[in-house]
Amino acid sequence: MKILVTGANGQLGRALQKVLINEEIELLLTDTKEMDITDANSVKKVFNKFEPEIVINCAAFTNVDKCETEEELAFKINAEGPRNLVKMCLEYDACLVHISTDYVFDGEKSEPYDEEDIPNPQSVYGKSKLLAEQIILENMSKYFIIRTAWMFGDGENFVRKVVQNAKNKNEVTVVDDQFGSPTSSMELAKVINLLISSNKYGIYHASCEGYCNWAQFAEQIFEELNLNVKVKHVKSNEYVSKVKRPKNSILTNKKLLENFNYKMKDWQNALKDYISGGYVMSDLTKKVLVTGANGYLGRHVVKELLNRGYEVLAADFRYDGVDERAIRVEEPIFSGKENIYELMGKPDVCIHLAWRNGFVHNDDSHILDLPSHYTFIKNMIAGGLKSISIMGTMHEVGYWEGAVDEHTPTNPISLYGIAKDALRNITFNLTMNKDVSVHWLRAYYIMGDDLKNNSIFSKLVQAEQEGKEKFPFTSGKNKYDFITVQELAKQIVAASVQDQITGIINVCTGEPISLADKVESFIKENDFKIKLEYGAYPDRPYDSDAIWGDATKIRKILENEK
Structure with missing residues (x-):
């Protein structure tokens, strides 16, 4: 069974990746980069290549406040995007699973809403989501429209927000006149798995059993976390907002019970499971400093940390590509000041990515900058830093x-390799006999995000866009360990926020692939017309015929997260 998931990096998308594990399922995970649902050609291209039997649409513009001010974008993503999916699902006779919302109702009903109740959205978000429902109903017979509410999972959500707001506080203020059923993304993913195994198509409500108001939800969160924080109850009208939020968001899962005799877990136990899982909640108060935060890799690491719920301190010369949720550090990391740890915000963890000219292997800056890296790391540790990860x-x-x-013994040939090798030895020397966790994260061949770096893939994209017919190339015989920048960011974060496995850690796939095979595959996947001109450049004498990372340690780290 071929299943295509859109919005795969969101809370539900990540949950589906854990639930839809079956040898009979071939899963294609897409987000905006892999397939923009608002672009009909992008959708068509992915469908033609993958030929899915089921499409699960988790992609949406869910910021209800921004929907009011960016109405055109809201309808483009939440309605026109699904329209493109509907068109291609019909062409391939695929079933569409579409995630909808309690916001299609006005919230004025005194009882829970079931699937037969008539929608009456009061916000742009609700109206855009209802339009998507109508498009599906008018054109398809093989569909599941799933309305849910108050979701929490692996990503941004109320649980993480309320805990972050409670940092260093004895009291938080939360509204108590809006009611709903907090719903775990994992429990919702289980419902989706149940539905797609049937042909009982239609509209379903799927939210965890029971209900509460937002203030009660916050109180339960603090109770589960044993946090001594008081919740001050207030009314919605005490907050200025352009959005009219439903007072009653309680959904009853009538059809799940009737058609499958299935009851979802109650929200309190679902919350307990979520918190006890420890994916991010146990470390939610950690502050993580990322140096080189605006770099090719840094931007992805910052985003991954934020999505996991960490407080992120971002340090760089510029911030135009840094996620706006991060806290910008004004002090230059190479100022040489002894109190740099304090000036950096006293982070619990430092992920040191900052490095110049990483793609120019014999640039003098690698050696010239080394004393600055040494001084920064030395002063951070002296100031009190307890955990540091450095990019190798x-x-x-x-x-x-x-x-x-x-x-593996090291014998670097390029100035880049020599400098990194020296910094690794320096760091382990600085931390010897100190209570400091060190993760030396050794990376291999990074690809992805190909207009924002200087790799061969970036140059290939540029050449294709310029209309060039041939691309000068080496023999392409060398085998490397290729990893996407997105996956690398996930591995860097996973390794950095734990202290059970330390030392040199390969962040990699552990699978050697020839450069020629990888580039030819890249050309084919992107439908490029350009051809490789083999032998135009000689192979570099210091490049190994085949080199890849032993992935044992990183796989253990990732397994421990589960």
């Missing part, structure tokens, strides 16, 4: 055939 590289190893592990 396969170029520390030099020429090597086969898998690289933490015991």
